[in-house]
């Protein structure tokens with residue numbers, strides 16, 4: 276409402292339009308479209324194998340799309356494109372740093388490839404080292420770094436050259452809680468600077484905390500897209516109920532599905548996840564039905580609608596594996 | 597251009613820190629040369645004794661005279677053996693060995709020349725008294741000469757079958773009979789075009805380890821993939837072929853430096869002069885291009901990093917040994933042609949020519965072989981589909 280006109284009409288930094296990518300018989304990305312405005316953080320939330328990395332690889336010009344089109348800062352992206360790559364900073368899911376080089380050398384190397392030179396480069400390298408909390412470890416070879424330090428450097432290389440679009444592919448996987456928090460904070464700071472951020476994750480808390488808008492991706496398709504509140508409305512206020520225990524046979528799921536207020540049932544080996552309307556009033560019925568069908572219950576948990584319930588609502592499966 | 601330079605310099609810096617390339621490029625080959633140097637040194641201190649060889653040859657058989665000729669020539673070569681040839685009638689040869697007048701007896705049978713010209717097998721009888729290093733040397737030289745004669749005779753036979761006029765055949769036969777060094781690979785080449793054993797050792801080890809050295813540059817592509825940095829490089833604002841070009845340049849630089857150092861240091865160790873710098877430089881550049889190119893094929897064909905480095909080692913050993921890195925290898929016919937097309941063999945031939953005083957125009961053939969090899973490898977690596985290491 277109160278946004279200045281210039282910001283509101285600023286052209287999108289990224290436009291993804293109907294992108295398709297196949298690997299043999301598998302369609303890893305199946306007609307994905309979305310866009311990101313300057314200063315906006317967009318989350319791609321989806322489980323393993325959803326197609327997040329494939330989508331990002333196409334956006335970063337590492338992979339060719341079989342159909343569709345990606346535009347970065349108004350320029351058409353592709354594996355042979357050079358100009359649009361100036362505007363992106365990629366933080367790959369797997370570490371992408373040279374173990375024999377120091378943190379400073381890693382940053383300077385990629386900075387030079389991005390066209391930075393001289394004191395502009397060395398000042399920025401020092402600044403990013405400071406930002407990453409790596410200033411005192413700038414000189415040693417990165418093969419001696421801890422996992423968290425490598426992750427932080429991996430991110431630093433991506434944002435060194437002030438890209439207009441920063442792409443982060445699950446940057447917190449396998450990171451201790453402290454480094455994770457540091458990473459999340461630095462991403463929050465970036466969008467304040469006006470950088471557009473594309474952030475993939477399968478942690479809904481990260482998506483909820485960081486992202487202005489979220490796209491839920493599964494099996495290569497965007498299932499839904501919007502702000503957190505937009506997405507929560509999709510579940511029509513159904514709560515998530517988790518039943519933990521054992522002896523979770525198909526008859527348990529079937530019995531629960533037959534209940535009128537139960538919308539979805541996803542069975543894991545030690546856990547049942549359900550979407551239940553008006554859960555507090557219905558949970559007793561749910562529990563008795565489950566044990567009557569043979570389940571040995573050890574715990575019950577009700578949570579307010581969250582992105583997890585949205586994912587369950589959309590796909591019939593729990594987000595967590 | 598600046599992208600290419602940035603990547604090449606950064607890569608070279610990592611290679612140097614990583615040390616294994618230094619090991620393969622300089623330390624191991626120089627150590628090996630040092631070991632061989634010691635062995636050579638002691639064998640020269642051995643002080644070979646003069647030896648007498650009793651030889652019988654049929655009269656009017658110019659081909660048979662090759663045997664006494666090569667024996668006579670033995671003391672002319674460095675570290676050679678002084679051989680006295682005792683020409684005797686055939687029935688006295690074994691007698692001479694028995695009573696100690698000669699250490700070795702060689703009977704060339706009647707009809708030898710004719711049989712050889714027909715390409716038929718013919719037995720030369722050898723009787724040996726007390727065997728010694730000297731008789732072993734004499735025997736091996738005769739053996740080599742005979743093997744070569746036989747190879748030549750097969751060629752002559754083939755030429756005859758192909759309708760070469762008889763008088764030209766005789767010219768070929770005469771050329772063979774006129775002797776020349778026992779181990780000449782290509783008929784008609786002068787003795788000065790062969791490397792001395794010490795020079796061959798330096799050049800051979802240099803060629804062999806060059807193949808290992810260049811593999812470090814190109815196989816760096818696989819390392820980039822393992823580091824995850826290949827994806828990052830491909831997201832940089834530059835043409836993607838520059839990534840591969842930088843690796844080739846790294847290989848090339850490493851190869852040039854290693855080859856130059858090894859030829860210089862090895863040459864000094866063995867007191868070998870490879871000839872004037874310009875033609876030697878052209879040969880070095882050509883062999884480094886050839887060696888680098890074959891590694892691109894390896895990277896292309898291999899499925900995994902392990903496969904690639906094993907394949908690179910195999911290629912290095914096959915080309916190196918086939919090229920004569922340890923001991924000269926020659927063959928006739930198709931196999932011989934194949935061996936001649938080996939860039940390491942061409943490298944050694946080229947150095948043989950320059951060490952004998954040859955200039956730029958004299959090394960055209962070996963240089964063309966090396967460059968042709970490089971072109972074929974690059975074309976092949978473009979044509980062959982990628983099996984997954986680089987994409």
Ligand SMILES: Nc1ncnc2c1ncn2[C@@H]1O[C@H](COP(=O)(O)OP(=O)(O)OP(=O)(O)O)[C@@H](O)[C@H]1O
Nearest residue numbers: 298303321322323324325326327328329330368477
């Ligand atoms: N190079 C490839 N060849 C064949 N199949 C591939 C390739 N890359 C990805 N896939 C397949 O495409 C699908 C999507 O993979 P992708 O890596 O994009 O998923 P993701 O959402 O990033 O998963 P994760 O959370 O595990 O990283 C998967 O089924 C995967 O096996």
Ligand SMILES: [Mg+2]
Nearest residue numbers: 327328329368
């Ligand atoms: Mg992924």
